[in-house]
Amino acid sequence: MGRLKEFDQDKAIDGAVDCFWARGYEATSVRDLAAHMGIGGASLYNAYGGKRALFVAALERYANRSSRERIARHEAAGQPRQAIEAFLAEIIDRSLKDRARKGCLLVNSALDVAPHDAEIGKVVAGYLEEIRAFFQRNIEAARRAGQVPRDIDAAGVSAHLLGILLGIRVLARTRPDRALLDSVVRPALDLLNVPAISKA
Structure with missing residues (x-):
């Protein structure tokens, strides 16, 4: 029977998420990760198997606490049209409040990591x-x-x-302007409008 992990796993993986999110996969070293996670390098390898496997675990943690949480919350209201609109509105709000302009870890990974790593690309x-x-x-x-x-x-x-969502996340990193981001979303939401019945 293996030894129990002697650290707070939730706190450690959150530290890894923050580190990868701030620095990007390539620029993040195992030493950086260990420091942010509050564990030693040996513990990192024993628990996660290395940087790449830890990155996959960090993506899972991030998805669970961002996109999956958001989807579940908006769908719980039982209003499908409003769920779509609220989801996109929240993405704009989060993008504008992102003072460090870190963007979205999933979108960043799609741009920076996925083209060079097919398996992570699939994830x-x-x-x-x-x-x-x-x-x-x-x-x-x-x-x-x-x-x-x-x-x-x-x-x-x-x-x-x-595609609109991905565009918002990328655009907001260079031009975090609400009017601009709203103008990107508006034509897409117009596709959901029921045509008015002509009285002619």
């Missing part, structure tokens, strides 16, 4: 697919409720909304 793509699937589920639910056009392409629009 990141999986998390982004969860967000796209959230959009599609709620578009389909809103369509059944008559809140969006009956002929809306749920798969296509959900992919478009994911």
Whole structure:
């Protein structure tokens, strides 16, 4: 039977998330990680197997506490159209409050790590697919409720909304301007509007 890990695992993995998020995968050393996690290098290797495996664990922790938490919270209200709008509005708010302009760890990893590491690329793509699937589920639910056009392409629009989200996260790192970010989202949300019935 292996020895129990003699450190606070939640605190340690949160430290790893913060370190990777601030520095990026390539610029983060095992020494940096150990310092942020409050453990020794040997404990890091024993518990996680090394930097790469720790990065995958950090992505999981980040997804659980950001995108997955947000999806569950907005879907719990049972209002699909509003869930989509609230999700995107929260992304804008979080981006504007990001004083350090760190962006989103998943998006950063999609740009910086995924092109050079196919396995991590699949991991990141999986998390982004969860967000796209959230959009599609709620578009389909809103369509059944008559809140969006009956002929809306749920798969296509959900992919478009994911692209908008990624664009917001990247754009906000260089131009964190609410009017600009709102203007990016508005045309995408217009796709959800039910056409007005002509009285002519």
